[in-house]
Amino acid sequence: MTARRSRGRVAASALAALVILGCAAALGDAIGVTRAPADATASAMVGIPAPPLSGPTLTDRPVDLRNLRGHVVLVTVWASWCPPCRQELPVLAAARSRLAPRGVVFLGILTRDQAARGRALLREVGAGSLTSVQDPDGALAVSWGATGVPETFVVDPSGTIRARRLGAVTEEWVRRYVDAMVA
């Protein structure tokens, strides 16, 4: 009888421990312990082959990322209605002047925007030489995993994404992640 009661106590204790563990896990889940943090997005895509990127440019010429194998390519998702993009474009234009002679290609994705507006902003900020693919419905941006604008990816000569930045790039960031690849 005593042995049975003892076994019952052990079983009850084990059950209680499991329930407490379950509650702790549920609480952890609720406060985000088991969820990937928002910043995890920044590391997604890095180390995998770049998604397809082709289409008409802002001047209706065809461009295809596949034809740029062998080059380091900096891909930027941007829009004329995005204030940080306005700040970022001159940085990209300066970087392009410096790095294009070393084989780096700068390619934009003008997303959820009109080509005319994109061209106007490029002229206004002195970044008219930045080739950009039109993405009026945002499908290209989604296929690149962009959560907003601007967002930038560095693609190595084999076509693999090596770095990703959420938000406007800085000259320091370009030097750190792009210059290092063409040194």
Next chain:
Amino acid sequence: MAGSPALRAQARHLAWLLLAGAIAAAVLAGLWRAAAPETRTLDQRARDVAVGLRCPSCQGQSVAASESDLARQMRQVIREQLARGRSPGQVRSWFAVRYGDGVLLDPPLHGAGVALAVVPVAVLACGLLVLARAPGRRRLALAAAGVAAVGLATVVAPAARDRPDGSTAVAPGSAAVAPATSASPPASLLSLAPEQLTRRALQALRDGDPALAERLAGAALGGDDRPSAAATDAMLVLGLAQRARHEPAAGDTLRAFLAAAPSHPAAARVRALLAADG
């Protein structure tokens, strides 16, 4: 009052039969549900996938529930991929590769998530053990309590899972929205840099969610009113969000922005807005 032992045995027998019937019905319902996907329309299947994906530019909303441009485009991509013959699992993986596991509202199990999956099974096993060892009369009561608990969990769990979709805490114009000054942004955003918070605030404003924009811009600004570029951008978005919500503070915030950054690219438009507001 007590019936004969034969009658009691019959009643117990009937109760066991009812219990077995309930379990069989639950199993059959599960099997029917598992077989159902083939008969559902493309729209229904696309919606099921969208319900399981987190909108990356929103807070606490699934791709199915969000009205943001990004979520709309994601829904379109889901539809196209399913129409091309991809399975829902493949579509989810496609998004997880691009946005990280965080985009999945039901991410792969790891860490405490494993416990969440293992504990219910262990509790069930313990329950069955207790049931098997219980005396005859108690066994029926315990079994009935177990079935009731499972039934309750079946009702409560989906309701709890749906909470993010149905949340009105950030819905525009909702009376449930807490005052921006007292609400803090979601914990997952607290680690973001002010520039990223401002960017998300701008996105929320564009997506027609000024309440969330106000919270995020307020967090980006924090207590720091130094005239940095990040602070003035946050001030601008905060002022625009307040204006969209018809808050009296909007004018003061936008004037503070103009004072801090008179040559900002948006300054002319802000002056025009203030002039229009009188």
